[in-house]
Amino acid sequence: MLCHGASTFPGFCLGGRPAFRDRAHRASSSRTQGAWQAFRAPGLEKFLVPAIFLGSFTRQRTRIQAKSSGPAAHYINKNLRVTNVGPKGLGVVATAPLARGELLLEEAPLLVFQHQSFEVIFGDLQDVLFDDRTFDLWETSLKETVNSQCGSENTAKFWELADTCSAPGVKTALGIARTNALGLDEDSAGLFLFLSRFNHSCEPNVHHSWQEDRGMKVLRASCSIAANEELCISYLSLLALCAPTRERLGEISDRFGFDCACRACSAGARRMRDSDWRRERLSQLCAALSKEEHRDHGVGRADEIRLHLRKRIPLFFEVDEEGRQELESSLQGQRGLENESFAGVVESIDMSTGLREAVALLDEELHGHPAARALLFFGAFRRAEAARRLSAAKSLAKAAWNATSTAEGSTSWRAQWLQVESERLEHLEQKLEQRKEENQQGAANDQAKTLEIGCVWPLNAF
Numbered sequence: 001m002l003c004h005g006a007s008t009f010p011g012f013c014l015g016g017r018p019a020f021r022d023r024a025h026r027a028s029s030s031r032t033q034g035a036w037q038a039f040r041a042p043g044l045e046k047f048l049v050p051a052i053f054l055g056s057f058t059r060q061r062t063r064i065q066a067k068s069s070g071p072a073a074h075y076i077n078k079n080l081r082v083t084n085v086g087p088k089g090l091g092v093v094a095t096a097p098l099a100r101g102e103l104l105l106e107e108a109p110l111l112v113f114q115h116q117s118f119e120v121i122f123g124d125l126q127d128v129l130f131d132d133r134t135f136d137l138w139e140t141s142l143k144e145t146v147n148s149q150c151g152s153e154n155t156a157k158f159w160e161l162a163d164t165c166s167a168p169g170v171k172t173a174l175g176i177a178r179t180n181a182l183g184l185d186e187d188s189a190g191l192f193l194f195l196s197r198f199n200h201s202c203e204p205n206v207h208h209s210w211q212e213d214r215g216m217k218v219l220r221a222s223c224s225i226a227a228n229e230e231l232c233i234s235y236l237s238l239l240a241l242c243a244p245t246r247e248r249l250g251e252i253s254d255r256f257g258f259d260c261a262c263r264a265c266s267a268g269a270r271r272m273r274d275s276d277w278r279r280e281r282l283s284q285l286c287a288a289l290s291k292e293e294h295r296d297h298g299v300g301r302a303d304e305i306r307l308h309l310r311k312r313i314p315l316f317f318e319v320d321e322e323g324r325q326e327l328e329s330s331l332q333g334q335r336g337l338e339n340e341s342f343a344g345v346v347e348s349i350d351m352s353t354g355l356r357e358a359v360a361l362l363d364e365e366l367h368g369h370p371a372a373r374a375l376l377f378f379g380a381f382r383r384a385e386a387a388r389r390l391s392a393a394k395s396l397a398k399a400a401w402n403a404t405s406t407a408e409g410s411t412s413w414r415a416q417w418l419q420v421e422s423e424r425l426e427h428l429e430q431k432l433e434q435r436k437e438e439n440q441q442g443a444a445n446d447q448a449k450t451l452e453i454g455c456v457w458p459l460n461a462f
């Protein structure tokens with residue numbers, strides 16, 4: 001499982017698992033077959049392994065870090081239970097009601113895959129495993145790492161984890177890693193013993209965030225959860241979660257090797273159509289809010305900040321000719337932003353209207369998804385700040401801070417950064433009010449706002 005999240009939503013860890021298979025090879029395999037069968041399909045044994053790979057293989061161990069021993073998790077909420085949840089296998093359910101934002105789990109990874117091990121096991125270089133010899137080398141190495149470095153209790157727990165990538169009845173260390181690893185950031189993944197029991201849902205009720213400074217994944221309830229309800233995270237990025245059902249199912253099958261049986265993906269035709277429409281709209285609004293527009297184009301009142309909505313880009317580029325043309329014009333429009341073109345814009349709306357609509361859609365489709373909410377408010381905050389709207393920027397920073405605290409806890413670095421930012425804006429607003437009262441020179445104060453509001457935020461803040 002990986003956090004390949006973000007594309008248009010930079011830096012905010014919004015779920016997702018590592019891709020464990022090349023799409024082209026996947027296409028030739030049956031959906032129901034284990035990944036390994038696709039992986040080791042007859043005829044592919046002769047796949048040429050780049051020499052550089054075999055040459056550097058001996059150094060791979062340094063790239064799989066193992067936690068030597070100790071308990072699986074730092075904190076597990078007492079109201080969680082791992083149990084059989086039907087065809088999905090094991091899952092985690094609530095044994096008592098859980099509140100929105102409640103801390104559910106804090107866990108450090110048992111294994112961390114970085115650099116070459118990440119690329120080979122989950123990333124762009126996984127093709128090398130089509131070669132039996134390379135597969136065996138990586139399998140042996142991973143096994144040795146687990147057996148020699150994880151301690152007997154954790155090693156036993158590792159081998160108990162699900163492996164839906166190998167042939168039925170077979171477990172391999174690589175299969176377990178691929179079935180269970182979760183993304184930490186763009187180029188590393190971690191395997192967690194307890195967290196691995198959480199199933200995926202396209203309507204997740206739990207958010208997981210990687211808190212690098214603490215070396216932990218932190219899980220919190222995204223909404224109120226009733227007793228006996230299953231707790232599910234999202235293996236997909238927010239961008240992919242907002243895609244229509246057909247695309248999501250393809251993405252999950254393609255990247256993670258199973259057919260999603262969540263409520264959203266198994267809905268009846270009408271409900272699915274409505275949900276797809278809402279997600280499409282949400283996707284457009286999210287993209288518009290997280291985009292930095294250099295100049296405020298378009299019609300509308302002078303004091304409005306406009307959002308320019310464009311057509312959503314499909315997750316797969318397998319589109320027909322008509323679709324390709326539409327996509328090209330949409331992409332052109334997005335590139336055109338650099339020279340401030342309107343191309344590809346299908347609708348322009350006032351930012352506060354768009355923000356309200358997006359929040360309502362999040363509530364309806366994704367249980368309010370606090371991390372996505374934080375992202376929306378953060379995007380709007382940046383736009384308000386760029387437009388020198390002090391009061392709006394202050395409330396938006398506060399709203400982003402609230403949502404981030406729900407998603408990740410108030411001690412996460414993002415929440416703390418937003419808290420400082422909203423306090424700074426609050427203070428600035430008070431100062432300006434004070435000055436206004438003192439000299440009653442509104443125009444001069446406006447100028448002061450323009451000069452003082454500018455702030456610097458870390459580029460990877462969200």
Ligand SMILES: C[S@@+](CC[C@H](N)C(=O)[O-])C[C@H]1O[C@@H](n2cnc3c(N)ncnc32)[C@H](O)[C@@H]1O
Nearest residue numbers: 088089090162164196197199200258260261262
């Ligand atoms: C990380 S494991 C989750 C825990 C697993 N169910 C177990 O028994 O340990 C991921 C596997 O769970 C199953 N799974 C998770 N979410 C699912 C979903 N929404 N629909 C169907 N199967 C799912 C798939 O077999 C997937 O490969």
